[in-house]
Amino acid sequence: MNNPAIFIGCAGWQLGREHSPAFPVAGTHLQRYAAQLGGVEINSSFYRPHRWQTYERWAESVPQGFRFCVKVPKLITHERRLQGCARELEAFVWQCCGLNDRLGCLLVQLPPSLVFDREIAEAFFIDLRRLHDGHVVLEPRHESWRDAEPLLQEYRVARAAVDPSRIAGDAAPAGWPGLRYWRLHGSPRIYFSPYEVPALRILADELQTSSGTCEATWCIFDNTASGAALGNALTLSHFCRSEHARDGRQR
Template identity: 40%
Template sequence: MIRIGTSGWRYPEWRDGFYRGIPQRRWLGHLAEHVGTIEINSSFYHPQPPSNYRKWVAETPPDFTFAVKGPKLITHVKRLRNVEEPLKAFVGSLALGPKQGPVLWQLPPTLRFDRAVLTDFLAALPPGRYAVEPRHESFRDDAYFTLLHAHNVAHVVSDAPTFPCIEAVTADFAYVRLHGHDELYISSYDDEQLDEWAGKIHEWDRDTYVYFDNTMHGAAPHNALSLMARSTSAAPREASPGRPPRRRARPA
């Protein structure tokens, strides 16, 4: 199963492009008609009531999947420590039913890898699919990969110019976030870059979730559609002459 979509859907910058002629109340439904998954971002900033999740479920096709971004109260304020109560409240609010996909934990760039802290955090998670996106170089550590593998938690393979991009596959599914290769949240991915990511997905040979976060100039939905077209027939490709090959994702 390969699910490709965007990180969020409420972007005024898409109004005159992907959403041209579509009223704002139809934006989610319109995007969901074209992609197979979307990351819910609002859950990161503010607690969402179950009624919001039920509303989003009703606006999307039967086979649709949502990833949900875990609250910054847990990742950025509490920094993964003493999170039992907010974790229970967050998980209890999710009302996505069979449309719920992985929960994403995006870590702050100042948070260093601490094996004991991460061990306790992962042990506190209820059953489900989870992905961790670190943004500090200290996570490039075999102990981190081994810990995620033990809990079947996916390391997020991300692409961005401003924080470490660590390629590792640590679970029975893969999770990818493409933030813009050259300019954060802006750069569109060209054909060669999309071919490269399609090749990686093919090589991993497992359930894969991919989210384009290059939203500011409206590239995300178009890149998602282009990668979707490639993903069904992707195969490993040689690097172009004069261009060094990218690192392959390491199993962990």
């Protein structure tokens, strides 16, 4: 398992045939996945709700240091567009509480058409912070959200580093610095292309540096359409373990 401050994984825990031998033979897909990787994004919550008991079952099936990031439903982000969704947000956060201390983060991904409106965004963050005091990461996809930095700092919301870049400045983490989060979708072909070894080595150095300056560092691979995400996550996790061990020997 990698440095406890760094959570590396994929958007989902499907184990493709190509990389299946790297995981234990016994157990559910999630149990096998969590034996090798330290974190995962639950993206299915974006499309449909899960029961509290489902989250509880998932939490009980992973090691103590494993963490889940749960994606906020599209009903809230894409259909209601952060407005008039207090009841739905409360239901979602309550469901996620089934993860207990395995809940590492909530992901708020916004549609490309959603323009930053300070009043709307602040009202949403107030509601969210009333319900959830833990880590939150935002992935905006409209240029206007570059103006949201002071608001993100105030409400302790990190802004994800994204590849391929969607808006200016999103190649590096921003927003609240207590959490740093990378979401890598595959480049040049989004959702398909793997990341090559030299890029992963550079990324491992970035994550190691980040982990010494913030509460938690995440890197999630979303290039799942071709199965590349799992291989990239395993390689990056190996590099981070090696870097951490080397740093430990030098101290």
